[in-house]
Amino acid sequence: MTVSWQARELTVGDLAERSGVPSSALRFYERQGLIRSRRTSGNQRRFSRDTLRRVAFIRVAQRVGIPLSRVKDVLALLPEERTPNREDWARVSAWWRDDLTDRIEHLQRLRDNLTECIGCGCLSIDRCALANPCDSLGDEGPGARRLLSP
Amino acid sequence: MTVSWQARELTVGDLAERSGVPSSALRFYERQGLIRSRRTSGNQRRFSRDTLRRVAFIRVAQRVGIPLSRVKDVLALLPEERTPNREDWARVSAWWRDDLTDRIEHLQRLRDNLTECIGCGCLSIDRCALANPCDSLGDEGPGARRLLSP
């Protein structure tokens, strides 16, 4: 019957249990500026409930291979003042779905190329589409100069 | 007119230039057992030409996010004795294309779920399909226990 009922804030342990993310990772996210908390008089973290959504968002992004730095940038698009609402989340999620679509298309192109390459048994470096994704080939003498750009 | 013509072996610099992968990375790959070289009497590396394919294979795999340890396992399926032929490469590439297909399907499921979630504005942690990908929900009281397994 203490203040714990007040706004139903979450301790780091609560958040860890509900999200399945270890407390150590949550502290790390806070250090990185992905989530925030207020502190009690005794210096303990208290998270507002919408942090649960932020953490869900972070983990979903991570499953897709998006680095935390980028996740942070996207989360920064949420309003600071008020608790993000349904529409706010829809907005950032959409941004993010586009990213996912790009990744899927990229992988599909890669797979299609690979299927061709299996057909010809190549991976031939000099001619293979897979190995020369940037089409930066054919204007500087024989042989490829680069396999891959990244 | 020295021995350099012999079998057209590549120095680490040659390989770096032709593959677009820095020498430092190539040495690293060798340390990790992903590629091999013989040594000259002066202890310098000489790579056989098929190493170019191996490196191409490694970089393509990396673009998809496959860790080197796994790439190593797949490359280990190539014959040690002889130079891998067309069919050998087709075999390992196929193995690998399946992996790609799985990843694509996974991402598509993720995106479909996300699209639904944008529809409902949720990412609601307790009910959202995205946040509960393992369907391990609904048999232990209210509220999700885990957001994500990996």
Add this chain to the structure above:
DNA sequence: ACCATACTTCAACAATGGTTCAGGTCCGCT
């Protein structure tokens, strides 16, 4: 034979995404 260039090793450092531990403090229940 000489010299520039490329090569060698080893160690240290970098970024990402955390975990673990030590030493100490706080919270809430009885």
Add this chain to the structure above:
DNA sequence: AGCGGACCTGAACCATTGTTGAAGTATGGT
């Protein structure tokens, strides 16, 4: 008031995937 469990910080450590630099050696062309 006391106690156990949860929380705090900071530093050290882990794996992955390399890069950079120092100090020394080899190779190949003139």
